[in-house]
Amino acid sequence: MRRIIPPLLVTLLSVTASSLHASMSLDKMIVYFEPGQPPRQDIMVSNPDQENLYLQTEVYKVVNPGRENEEHIRITDPDKLKLLATPQKAIIPPNGRKTVRLVSLETPNAKEEVYRVTFRPVVGDIQATQTAIKLLIAYQALVFIRPANPKYDVVAKWEGNKIVFTNKGNMNAVLRNGKFCSSKKDDSCKPLSEGTRLYAGQSWTLELPDTKGYVRYGLFDGQFEKTKTFSPGKS
16 A cells, blocks of 8 residues: 655764654644635644754645656745645754644645645754764655545456556545455455555556455545445446
């Protein structure tokens, strides 16, 4: 399954008596802006360390999400900003917390917009007598801004022992908790280890253990999961 990009690991030389790392935690890693709901969402950033956390936030627009040519473009031009993260810089004291507010400035017309917001620790003042490595770990939150009438529409086409899923809707859906059933008997169903986040207009191919049977997946939209069965000759 495609997942959120893992925490980014950056190593920097610093002067310290022992190895150090700047750590933090976020109370959510995926954010959904739904039509008709307030255009703001809060993420709580916690600093479990015994020293100040110097935090910087960066907003990236995701172009071609989920594709091989996916790009993350940092937005710095105020006229092009459609998603705000404030504050952009903050100091979080030891064992303290700070709220970062995300604000969506528009509702997409055609399909959902995808962003990634980076929460990056930056280097503060360090004094010591030995050279070592300081690890700075940044996290990215995945942000979806839904269109006015959001809907996923996942259909499937069988090609021999492969099944091709296509999302004809205008928002993503996560295919999870999959099963392949070789007959109508419940005990014939075996779990499928693979799943994916299927973005609007995209397809995903899955190889099956047999050409006969059907596939069942849970389709998760961020709030609810609905189970759908895909059989040969039916979408």
